[in-house]
Each structure stands twice: as structure tokens, then as C-alpha cells.
């Protein structure tokens with residue numbers, strides 16, 4: 001799924017842990033649930049935008065995937081990912097009723113980072129094809145076997161509906177809204 005979907009689903013899933021006082025075990029629980037929820041969410045059939053900076057062969061014509069030499073493609077992917085992430089953080093911020101304190105923003109950042117760690121690790125795998133990045137990469141390949149192949153609008157709509165349904169179920173379970 002796209003970054004914002006992962007952030008929103010994780011925010012809903014960890015809502016019960018956001019009570020005061022916020023302790024280290026709660027932060028650890030958030031991390032574990034975030035990584036688990038990432039793979040569970042990716043297991044649901046979904047649409048993803050393709051990264052244009054990751055190409056077959058990549059730099060120096062290697063025999064595996066790599067980053068394109070064209071830095072503009074990388075910047076394009078980076079800015080889209082940043083927008084995607086910020087959108088997810090904004091929705092999570094409203095959903096969890098957070099405030100603009102350093103503490104709430106730090107907790108939101110921790111939730112967001114943990115939620116997209118499997119994707120970050122899979123990107124690192126392209127540069128460093130070894131453990132522990134390979135674990136995340138392999139887990140990803142297994143869990144994203146089905147992809148929505150139609151255009152971005154129907155894909156985004158389909159994913160927004162899926163995420164809303166998941167959040168509603170979690171809301172019913174945890175009553176956080």
C-alpha cells in the first residue's frame with residue numbers, strides 16, 4: 001500500500017497505547033504492531049504507485065534492480081513519497097486527536113516511521129543487498145503478491161475505501177474517535 005495508508009492504519013491500530021504516561025514498553029508495542037500491520041495491510045489486494053527511479057539493471061548495468069542514474073527521477077519519487085507521508089500524518093493527527101506539542105508530534109513521528117519501516121528497509125535492500133534488509137524485502141515480496149493493475153484513480157479510490165473500512169473496524173474495537 002502507499003505510505004499514507006500504512007500510517008493511517010497503524011495509527012488506528014496503536015490507538016489504545018497512546019494513553020498517558022507514554023512509556024518505553026508502549027513505544028515498543030507501537031513499533032511491533034506497526035511492522036505487523038504493514039505486512040497485513042500489504043497482504044490485502046491493493047494498488048501502489050510505481051517508483052520511477054528504481055529500474056532493472058540500474059547503475060553500472062548490474063543484473064538486479066537499482067536506482068536510475070537520472071537524479072530527477074529520484075527527486076520526483078522522493079517528493080511524491082514526502083507528500084504521501086505528510087498526508088498520512090495529517091489524517092492520523094486528526095484521527096487521534098493530537099495537538100501541536102513536541103510530545104504529540106514525536107509520538108506521531110514514531111508511529112509513522114514504524115509504519116513505513118518495511119518499505120524503507122526494502123529501499124535500502126536495493127543499495128545493500130544483505131541482511132537485515134533482505135528479510136524485509138523477502139517478507140514484502142511474499143505479502144504483496146496481488147496488485148491492482150488498473151489506473152491510479154480507481155486504484156487510489158479502491159485503497160481509500162479499503163483503508164476506511166479497516167479504520168472503521170479498529171474504531172469499533174478501540175473506540176478512539
Ligand SMILES: [Zn+2]
Pocket residue numbers: 001038042118119140
Ligand atoms: Zn510495504
